[in-house]
Amino acid sequence: MITVSGTLLAETIDDPTLVDEEEVRQSPFWDWDFAFEAFPEMFMAFLQVTLLVTVLGTIIAAVLGLVIAILLRVLPRPLAWIVRWVANFIRMTPLVVQLIFVFWTFLWMDALTVGIIVFGVHYATYMSEVYRAGIDSVPKGQWEATTALSMSAVRTWRKVVIPQALRSTVPSLGNYAISMFKDTPFLLVISVAEMVTVAGEIGAPTFRYTEVFTIAGLIFLAASYPTAVLVNRLEKRLAYAH
Amino acid sequence: MDFFEDWPDYFEVVINWSDRLLEGLWTTIQLTIFGGALAFVIAIVLGLLAGSSSLWLRGPARVIIEFFRGISLVVLLFLLLYVLPQLWMRNPDLPFEGLVRNTFLLAVIALGINYGAYGAEAVRASLTTVPKSQWEATTALSMSWPHKIRRVIFPQAWALMLPSLTNLWVHLLKGSAIAYIIPFVNDFTFELNNLRRPTDIWFSHAFIGLVVYFILALILTLFMQVLEARAKNKLGRGPSLREIFSPDPKTAPPDASLPDSPPDPKDMTGPGGGPKQPASGAGAQPGGIR
Numbered sequence: 001m002i003t004v005s006g007t008l009l010a011e012t013i014d015d016p017t018l019v020d021e022e023e024v025r026q027s028p029f030w031d032w033d034f035a036f037e038a039f040p041e042m043f044m045a046f047l048q049v050t051l052l053v054t055v056l057g058t059i060i061a062a063v064l065g066l067v068i069a070i071l072l073r074v075l076p077r078p079l080a081w082i083v084r085w086v087a088n089f090i091r092m093t094p095l096v097v098q099l100i101f102v103f104w105t106f107l108w109m110d111a112l113t114v115g116i117i118v119f120g121v122h123y124a125t126y127m128s129e130v131y132r133a134g135i136d137s138v139p140k141g142q143w144e145a146t147t148a149l150s151m152s153a154v155r156t157w158r159k160v161v162i163p164q165a166l167r168s169t170v171p172s173l174g175n176y177a178i179s180m181f182k183d184t185p186f187l188l189v190i191s192v193a194e195m196v197t198v199a200g201e202i203g204a205p206t207f208r209y210t211e212v213f214t215i216a217g218l219i220f221l222a223a224s225y226p227t228a229v230l231v232n233r234l235e236k237r238l239a240y241a242h
Numbered sequence: 243m244d245f246f247e248d249w250p251d252y253f254e255v256v257i258n259w260s261d262r263l264l265e266g267l268w269t270t271i272q273l274t275i276f277g278g279a280l281a282f283v284i285a286i287v288l289g290l291l292a293g294s295s296s297l298w299l300r301g302p303a304r305v306i307i308e309f310f311r312g313i314s315l316v317v318l319l320f321l322l323l324y325v326l327p328q329l330w331m332r333n334p335d336l337p338f339e340g341l342v343r344n345t346f347l348l349a350v351i352a353l354g355i356n357y358g359a360y361g362a363e364a365v366r367a368s369l370t371t372v373p374k375s376q377w378e379a380t381t382a383l384s385m386s387w388p389h390k391i392r393r394v395i396f397p398q399a400w401a402l403m404l405p406s407l408t409n410l411w412v413h414l415l416k417g418s419a420i421a422y423i424i425p426f427v428n429d430f431t432f433e434l435n436n437l438r439r440p441t442d443i444w445f446s447h448a449f450i451g452l453v454v455y456f457i458l459a460l461i462l463t464l465f466m467q468v469l470e471a472r473a474k475n476k477l478g479r480g481p482s483l484r485e486i487f488s489p490d491p492k493t494a495p496p497d498a499s500l501p502d503s504p505p506d507p508k509d510m511t512g513p514g515g516g517p518k519q520p521a522s523g524a525g526a527q528p529g530g531i532r
Contacts (some may be wrong), residue, residue: 021331029328092412092459093452094419097431101448104438186420196316209324215318221312228312229465 021232024207038202042212045198050184053194058177060120065127069135072128090126094156096123096186099104103190111190111210123180130172134165171235178224178231195219256447265446267454273349273418273429274458281361281374285407289365290360290391301361315417319352323424349421357414366407368399374448392463401473408466412459419455430454434473 068087072080090098095118103114138161173194185196193201199212256263269457310318323345330339340396367374372395380390422432438444474480 024328024331029332032314063509065257089452089456091454092416094416094431096416096422097421097434097448099432099453100435101445101452105445105448115455136312182312188316189420191421196314196320200320205323209320211330213320213325215315217313217321220314220317224312225308237403 002103014033015155027206027208031208034208035215037202038199038212039215041202042195042199042215043219046195046225049112049187049192049194053112053119053184054177054181054194056116057119057123058173059122060116061127061176061180062173064120064124066131066162068124069131072132073135087125087128090122095119095122095183096161096189097187099186099190111192112188114190115184115187115192119180119183123176127169127173129171130176131165134167134169135161137168138148138164147228168238169210171231171238172229177225179228181224181227182220255437256450259433262428262433262436263430266428266430269346269428270415270418270421270430270479271458272409273346273353273421273427274415274462276350277353277357277414277418280350281356281358281410281414282407284354284358285361285365285410288362289369292362293369298337305309307359307362310355311363314419315352318356318359319349319420322348322352345378345424345426349418349424349427352419353414353418357410359418360413361407361410364403364410365399368403369395371402372398377495384464397473398477401477401479404466404470404473408463411462411466414456415462435522 062087068083071083075083099118103109103111106114112177132214142164143156143161146160151160184194187194188197188200191197196213196216199216200209203209203212268294288303288307291299292307294300294303326348327342330336330342377390377392377397380394383393418429419431421427422431422435430451434447437447468483470525471480471486
């Protein structure tokens with residue numbers, strides 16, 4: 001590929017404009033054998049990389065997001081202001097550029113680690129907003145009660161505020177986990193072998209992309225739609241319980 | 243980290259490359275605007291269909307929305323780039339061949355469809371948030387469907403959906419960075435990435451690149467907040483634009499320009515006790531994007 005530079009993707013996925021059209025015309029549009037051949041490898045990449053990044057990234061995002069939300073509340077004003085704008089900055093800049101940036105700045109880090117950390121931190125800035133809304137929704141009376149009972153700050157957060165704040169945030173966190181899952185193909189810019197990258201690698205030698213990308217899309221649909229329905233149901237149940 | 247040591251070098255490189263960087267920036271802006279426009283049209287059409295009472299309209303719209311929301315942007319992009327042109331390769335008689343080979347157009351379409359499907363959800367949700375009595379009143383006045391949507395329902399839904407649409411547009415801007423892997427679409431990220439090779443001071447370049455994206459996102463947010471203020475003012479909630487931009491601090495709302503300023507409770511409900519509205523800003527909209 002001529003136009004893409006600097007990434008390993010250039011070596012794995014062809015430029016569609018440089019394809020031998022005669023060859024394409026003679027091959028079938030859909031080849032079941034090829035599809036069955038490609039599926040296991042793609043599914044392994046899905047389990048080993050895509051899911052790993054999603055799960056670890058979500059854990060980092062959920063924890064770090066809570067830390068950010070608490071910091072915004074606890075820190076003195078100027079410091080909280082700095083944290084808020086750093087979070088805004090990370091949230092409003094592209095994940096793709098962040099991935100490339102971190103990958104080429106910290107060269108000693110493995111691409112998969114970079115991916116997990118960048119996804120985790122990027123989504124932490126989203127989740128911090130969810131947590132913030134949750135914390136804000138804790139009634140003022142609860143805070144006053146902890147003061148009346150002369151609870152320590154740590155105890156107030158751990159035993160009173162966070163349990164109440166977390167409850168309403170679960171569905172939104174689930175939505176962001178799904179969103180992160182669908183963003184994992186961005187990892188191909190730092191050549192992590194996640195599912196779509198592997199799909200491209202499988203298709204490249206023969207320019208057979210129909211099967212691999214269709215399978216990739218179906219796997220994404222099959223994984224994200226039921227989860228989304230589940231999260232939705234949870235949301236309704238929680239709303240009902242309130 | 244070499245930023246402070248190498249800054250003379252750094253400026254020299256940026257000046258040498260400024261033409262290409264600006265060209266890339268222009269491509270990114272075009273992707274954002276065209277993609278956003280397409281996404282908006284798709285969102286309105288699919289949102290209205292998904293919100294209709296007829297199952298024959300609602301069902302297909304739902305399927306389309308869930309399909310393009312569930313499929314990842316990158317997969318959609320690759321399907322358009324690598325699979326769609328095959329149809330034309332196999333059947334040379336099909337019209338519009340030039341369009342399918344236009345990778346920029348394909349990028350716009352991928353962004354538009356993907357974020358349009360998200361936006362349709364926002365449009366549908368805001369349509370259902372318009373108070374039921376408003377729908378009933380239009381029926382009582384026997385307004386035609388286009389008439390009631392245009393004059394009664396949409397202006398109210400518009401103010402409600404704008405915060406979500408703002409978020410989505412910022413998401414689209416960020417998503418457009420993936421266009422750098424597309425051949426012949428040399429967007430800002432592509433040109434930025436090209437800077438990596440002639441220089442060893444990648445850190446500073448990438449950081450400035452992030453800042454540029456951040457500023458673009460802030461501009462989008464500001465623009466949308468102006469639209470939102472205008473929409474609310476037209477509904478009789480909140481001050482007019484003239485009041486907001488006037489130097490007199492009494493009429494100006496506090497911090498309307500900050501993306502994460504906490505929503506003013508007085509803005510949230512109209513004088514007539516209008517519906518509660520979602521918080522505005524580029525911040526996370528729980529469930530806004532899934």
